[in-house]
Amino acid sequence: MTEKRVDLLVIGAGPAGLAAAIAAKETGIDSLLVLEREKDPGGILRQCIHNGFGLHRFKEELTGPEYADRDIARAMELHIPIRCGTTVLSVSSGRKVTCVSPSEGLQIYQAGAVILAMGCRERPRGALCTPGTRCAGIYSAGTAQRFVNLEGLMPGKRVVILGSGDIGLIMARRMTLQGAEVLACVEIMPYSSGLNRNIVQCLQDYSIPLYLNHTVTEIRGRERLEGITISQVDENRKPIPGTDISFDCDTLLLSCGLIPENELSLGAGVRLSPATSGPVVNENFETSVPGVFACGNVLHVHDLVDHVSRESALAGKAAAEYIRSGAAGAETIQVTDGDGVRGTVPQMIHRNASADIDLMFRPAGVYRSSAAVVRCGGEEILRKKAMIYTPGEMAVLTLKAELLQRLPDSVLTVSIERTE
Amino acid sequence: MLCSSDVLLIGAGITGCATARALSRYACSVIVLERGPDLAEGATKANSGIVHAGYDAHPGTRKAYHNVRGAAMYPELCRSLSVPYEQCGALVIGFDENDRRTLENLLQRGIQNGVQELRIVERSELLAMEPALNPDVLCALSVPTSGIVSPYELAFAMADDAALNGVSFRFNEEVTGITRLPDGGFLVRTGAGEYRCKALINCAGASSADLHNMLSGEKLTMVHRRGQYYLLDHAVSLPFRRTIFQCPSVMGKGVLVSPTVHGNLLLGPNAEDIQDPLDTATTQAGLDEVLRKAALSWPKVSVRSNITNFSGIRAHLPQDDFLIGPVAGCPGAFEAVGIESPGLSSAPSVGADLAGMAAEWLHCSVNETIVPYTAPDKPFREMSEEEQRAAVLRDPAYGNIVCRCEVVTEAEIRRAIRRPVGATTVDGVKRRTRAGMGRCQGGFCMPRVMDILSEELQQNILNITKDGGESRLLCDTVASFLEGGSVHD
Numbered sequence: 001m002t003e004k005r006v007d008l009l010v011i012g013a014g015p016a017g018l019a020a021a022i023a024a025k026e027t028g029i030d031s032l033l034v035l036e037r038e039k040d041p042g043g044i045l046r047q048c049i050h051n052g053f054g055l056h057r058f059k060e061e062l063t064g065p066e067y068a069d070r071d072i073a074r075a076m077e078l079h080i081p082i083r084c085g086t087t088v089l090s091v092s093s094g095r096k097v098t099c100v101s102p103s104e105g106l107q108i109y110q111a112g113a114v115i116l117a118m119g120c121r122e123r124p125r126g127a128l129c130t131p132g133t134r135c136a137g138i139y140s141a142g143t144a145q146r147f148v149n150l151e152g153l154m155p156g157k158r159v160v161i162l163g164s165g166d167i168g169l170i171m172a173r174r175m176t177l178q179g180a181e182v183l184a185c186v187e188i189m190p191y192s193s194g195l196n197r198n199i200v201q202c203l204q205d206y207s208i209p210l211y212l213n214h215t216v217t218e219i220r221g222r223e224r225l226e227g228i229t230i231s232q233v234d235e236n237r238k239p240i241p242g243t244d245i246s247f248d249c250d251t252l253l254l255s256c257g258l259i260p261e262n263e264l265s266l267g268a269g270v271r272l273s274p275a276t277s278g279p280v281v282n283e284n285f286e287t288s289v290p291g292v293f294a295c296g297n298v299l300h301v302h303d304l305v306d307h308v309s310r311e312s313a314l315a316g317k318a319a320a321e322y323i324r325s326g327a328a329g330a331e332t333i334q335v336t337d338g339d340g341v342r343g344t345v346p347q348m349i350h351r352n353a354s355a356d357i358d359l360m361f362r363p364a365g366v367y368r369s370s371a372a373v374v375r376c377g378g379e380e381i382l383r384k385k386a387m388i389y390t391p392g393e394m395a396v397l398t399l400k401a402e403l404l405q406r407l408p409d410s411v412l413t414v415s416i417e418r419t420e
Numbered sequence: 421m422l423c424s425s426d427v428l429l430i431g432a433g434i435t436g437c438a439t440a441r442a443l444s445r446y447a448c449s450v451i452v453l454e455r456g457p458d459l460a461e462g463a464t465k466a467n468s469g470i471v472h473a474g475y476d477a478h479p480g481t482r483k484a485y486h487n488v489r490g491a492a493m494y495p496e497l498c499r500s501l502s503v504p505y506e507q508c509g510a511l512v513i514g515f516d517e518n519d520r521r522t523l524e525n526l527l528q529r530g531i532q533n534g535v536q537e538l539r540i541v542e543r544s545e546l547l548a549m550e551p552a553l554n555p556d557v558l559c560a561l562s563v564p565t566s567g568i569v570s571p572y573e574l575a576f577a578m579a580d581d582a583a584l585n586g587v588s589f590r591f592n593e594e595v596t597g598i599t600r601l602p603d604g605g606f607l608v609r610t611g612a613g614e615y616r617c618k619a620l621i622n623c624a625g626a627s628s629a630d631l632h633n634m635l636s637g638e639k640l641t642m643v644h645r646r647g648q649y650y651l652l653d654h655a656v657s658l659p660f661r662r663t664i665f666q667c668p669s670v671m672g673k674g675v676l677v678s679p680t681v682h683g684n685l686l687l688g689p690n691a692e693d694i695q696d697p698l699d700t701a702t703t704q705a706g707l708d709e710v711l712r713k714a715a716l717s718w719p720k721v722s723v724r725s726n727i728t729n730f731s732g733i734r735a736h737l738p739q740d741d742f743l744i745g746p747v748a749g750c751p752g753a754f755e756a757v758g759i760e761s762p763g764l765s766s767a768p769s770v771g772a773d774l775a776g777m778a779a780e781w782l783h784c785s786v787n788e789t790i791v792p793y794t795a796p797d798k799p800f801r802e803m804s805e806e807e808q809r810a811a812v813l814r815d816p817a818y819g820n821i822v823c824r825c826e827v828v829t830e831a832e833i834r835r836a837i838r839r840p841v842g843a844t845t846v847d848g849v850k851r852r853t854r855a856g857m858g859r860c861q862g863g864f865c866m867p868r869v870m871d872i873l874s875e876e877l878q879q880n881i882l883n884i885t886k887d888g889g890e891s892r893l894l895c896d897t898v899a900s901f902l903e904g905g906s907v908h909d
Contacts, residue, residue: 102819124861136886
């Protein structure tokens, strides 16, 4: 079967894929193609009809579809081909991409560079091992969001939300506005993993109680969900006997974390980071497989789409540069997580990198009056104080390019330290 | 509404489906009544999926007879029905001299039952065979003929074959009463209607003792034994190639760690006797017990890649053997009661015998016009590139990937709904196609599967259920809920 050649192939037409494709095209890559499995481009933004998108990038408050439309319009203007309804079945280490669609059938592309932009998926009930019955009425928050916002269907009337991730918080408000009763939001950790503004605007404004240090310990109902029990947990996240609270509800929404969707990456032989569940990348967002790049939520889960777009544009430019000039040579600096820090991206840096580099990571807990610190060979090379570091908000440290030249060692360690 | 048939078969689990298929080879009319919304709704959908070689049952018992005979029928049965089956072998592991004696006993029993290739293997060889095993293991009974199968997929295929050959399946029909008719036949009442038949067969699984007690003066008491499981994702490379058993106890074969035919890893079951035969909930204590015991076989046990937990109910009789044959004191009625492990392994043998007995009672001849069974097309994910290309050309719906975790296409889902005994629920589609079986547990594909079900069954999407009954997945449309049904009004 004949392969088609394309310089750049982007997998996914969500905000990451669109920004990457636009950036690559703007630097002059004309032979490119974006593959999208949904019927329309825009990714998860299509079902995020609330506002609050684009504050950083556009300095205005857009809804998800509005934000996506700006990138789609730009892609159209640039005549970037986006093939929707097309699912990628595999990516090889040699950048051969096999995809399928009802109209075009099975197609194989040999790409000069591939950008992975498949996004992430939600942790399902199974991943939580919550005991109880296996009845109808338990959905991931994103599935419920799709039902309500895209299909105009109500999954239930009396709702409890497990996990305080942003989609769960947003759905607490959405379900309330649609006439359902949201009884509680239950979070196993002592802090929410969602953005503070969402706690205020989606729970507090609607008097929805947030139970921190609690989890669901029983699910009841033979056919449709009839009720759940939540219990307080100790510092090891084990339920404390005698702390049960029971709720009669017909719906349980899960917002317990997002996992980068890396099945295709694994098939291509891309090395993944246990900390992010996404690929290990260098400052060009290139993975361990030459010519394969990753950006957006497939790389690491973001809080704000604005940051996805910025990161993905850099990945697009880097992929374009790879297509023009080939590999950039071996990375010589390694970035590792120190105390209080999880999943720093990028994990590898070229010492001769010409542009400033954003080190992005998640605080491992809540840290007040602390500083994020980068050390190298025992020497502190960067420090950034903040009122609070919390797992709900990705932290960024910008590393100046000129700093790289005079690093005393080849390992950078990012940590959070208490300040006096 | 009154329906009549020669044979009325109650229960569409693995034993009922095997019996229905065997009955379709005789010239008689057959109706199958099933309480649940689909085939395989009881123990058949929630067991270990092991085709036991037959070393465990005591020689001379019905369990031993049907297990060994049934297991021997598996390779050809599964081949002819294109059902995934694999003779992956098993190890029953022991940790001390006590266990060694148990294993020696099992070996002797196995030899007496006619099981081939059994032998005791010592530690060093064991650890070479299965490097992930607990290094404290002393020895094991090696069972090369032990197999794995997808139990519900086998039930679906046998039911489809039976339906193609005239057997009628009726769902959501729970038997509420049985009357003996003057002509020697039976009148069976369900919530939905009445059925007359000349012969009655009880394959009612967890309810088989209740049904037996409606028919016979010799009353039975059944113990309902629940077993809980973990099912891990197949993306993880499997730690074991074979099924790993621990030494059996009075409560059963114990917690196993086994690959499945789809490359997942199964941990379980524990065993707890419960009151409610429909209580398939999992519990924290039960799941913890499974993990603790699985760790004995697999010290590095990890459920990080857990996909789901489930539990199944085994129908245990205190006499610890199957009850198979004519119902005592009730001519024309036949039964399979107390079908716990090795019920799956035994099903083909039990089905053949029960069908034979009913046919003999009815004096029916052999069905001369068998319609050959054609298996559903090979799953898209198992096709070669060329086959995939041809499939999409033939039917563009093959180009629409609905379940991305398991790579299931729209074409396969539509075909699963159109099978002779087709899927009518989201879980029915899942078990027939694996859509929603993967690590996202249907988070992505469920709304799409519901759309397809709604279209194929010409049902309002609000009526689509997870697994029948009141398991509706949606409560209203957004528009009409806001207008009339809002709970804030």
